[in-house]
Amino acid sequence: MEEHPKNEHNQDNQQNPEPENPKQASRRKFLRNIGLIGAGAAAGAAALFSGDIFEKAKKKGGKKSVLLTQDNKLVEVDSLELKALEKSPEQQMQIRGREGIPGRRWIWVIDLSKCRNARQCIAACQAAHHLRPDQFHINTLQIQENPHTPSFHMPKPCQHCDNPPCVSVCPVDATFKRPDGPVLIDNERCIGCRFCIAACPYSARMLNWIKPKFEEQDKDLPYNIELNIPQRIGTITKCLMSSDRLREGKLPYCVSACPNGVYYFGDENEDTVTNGTTKESVRLSTLLSENGAYQLLPELGTKPRVYYLPPKNRLFPFEPSKDAEPKKI
């Protein structure tokens, strides 16, 4: 209680500071103005000087270099502006893997009338992505929709949905939708929660439950997000639309491997798809409309990027496969 009056006294002091000498104040103001003008002049001079140096340097350089960009365009760049990239090959693969290939909208058409379950697509895919026999980025399923309709073989890759449920639920942005179409997976980011497996209605995703088949052999490779190699234990692996091949301007592994002309693959923007076996290019819109194309489970609203042509006028009779099971893991 004793301190109370003292405090009040202090407050009084603060509220009534001693009045300043008006002359002193104006001198201070004058000096401050001089300082400001001086600083401004110095900054202006420095800018002029550095601009002059830059202009001289530009004249001295002047050489142009011709470069090829990632999307295959030739560009001219001043040699002064050339800088070595600081990013590692792995980082570059990550960046371009997430950005995609500009201007493209990849699309897939699967002609069910031609599939006779040769399973060459599966073999090519498993070899390319270093998968075990029980891991199917693409699988051919035997489908019979009801007892009175015929059975057929249905190749089933990831549907690369435009509204992908797996991407919505991923908690860490490990799986993502690329502007050019494919849904990819970054196995350096994946935490193995498997929410995407639960969310995918097409059963298109799988986990590396145990040590990947080529773990030892691949361990020194830089991670290629477009190929998902090296595969990593405890992370998701899935169909990638062979994004690494698309970057090279080639058709996906499975599409090229098919001996029976089942697959058409191409760019929706160009309205053209190419048959992987015959290499014949056809108009996408015509192919879809003339054959009554459909999509898998469209009622779920996933907007798949894969179209199926119904199994009519089939080239081969349906032969049930023995459904040979791979070894238990």
Place this chain on the structure above:
Amino acid sequence: MDENNAALNKITEDLTFHIRITRGFKIWMGFLLIGLCICLYAYTLQLRFGLGVAGIRDYVSWGMYLSNFVFFVATSLIGMLISGVLGLIGIKWITPVARIAEIIAVAFAAIAGLVIIMDMGRPDRLAYVFIYGRFQSPILWDVTVVTTYFVLSALLLFLTLISDIAWVHKKTDHLPGWVKKSYQVLSLNWTDTPEKNRIIRRCVRILLILIIPCALAIHTITSWLFAMTTRAGWDSTLFGPYFVTGAFVSGGSAVIIAMYFFQKNYKLHNYITNQHFNNMGKLLALVMLVYLYFNINEFLVPGYKLKTAEAINLHDLFTGRFAFLFWVVQIGWLILPITLILFRKMRAPLPLLIIALAIFISSWFKRYIIVVPVQEHPYLPIQYVPYNFKVYTPTLTEIAITLSSFFMALIIITLLSKFFPVVPIRETAIERGLVEENN
């Protein structure tokens, strides 16, 4: 006045009687720790060889671990029902039960966080959830609310304990010095002044109000892990309330089991009375009736229409591979116990304990049959894969890892109930008119 003091002393003695290291406690803790070590060894196997040591595969990819997670989140909800809802309404008989419910809430919420880590393919990347978290994912919502609920429950337990800890501090001369010292630190030097009591009462009230929406959120969001997918059998708008009401059933049975053991082992017959068992039995009957109502909705509505994908799933439950488990759980867990509990004799401690044990165990299996069967029937057929991909069978390692969560929860409950009064001393004294509320 002397009579008053004597009664007060008696209460304090009775309620702190169990705060001593007994042989029974050592044997029980030894059992729990050995059990935990064996189970953690199983987890090291999973860390070394990957999630493949469990029975889950690409089609049934959420198995026992995730069912167990749902169960743990569910059981922890009882803290909110008893302390939050009944407490705020002003129901008096919950005084000796509320802390038991809070201890169960804290233990189960804490372990729920660990259980979900057991289910991760890459537990080493746990931090990514915070570094790269995307708010579109229900997993992020779940992480947020489960953590919040755990913190709120722990705070609630602690705040209501402060005055009791101060009393215990005076009564623990038989314990080593450092234990006594820690009681003093934990009591935050509480003294019976109106201001301190007012602060605590206000904080508790705010917590009780906050904990209700938070608890509803944790289990609703946990149900959304399933309901947000397009799978037939999970794709249900009813899942939130269906899970929340089911949670009260498993949590209520857990509280009854704990009450029984505390009453017997800690000699609390004068505080946790038969009347409390009777009341808890009635509460359990109420929440089970509500749950039964949601069950009827959940099975009758799709069962009437039998849409293709739903029908496959329902056939599997009603007459297929999961039929035995399904009917045991639905009849043995829901219909039979509800009928039994309606009789007053069945609400006596021992019969109620037996009923509660049955309910507790089968409510674990209830989660299992919500989670697993749906995944065995995706929209597209499962072909060209090994048999163990098509049909999920848990492995021994997986079961051991799952059991570890129960050992951990029991250790937390044992320690909390051993070192702190299970029945609130001050509140009991106030209720019996031995202490002025001192506002």
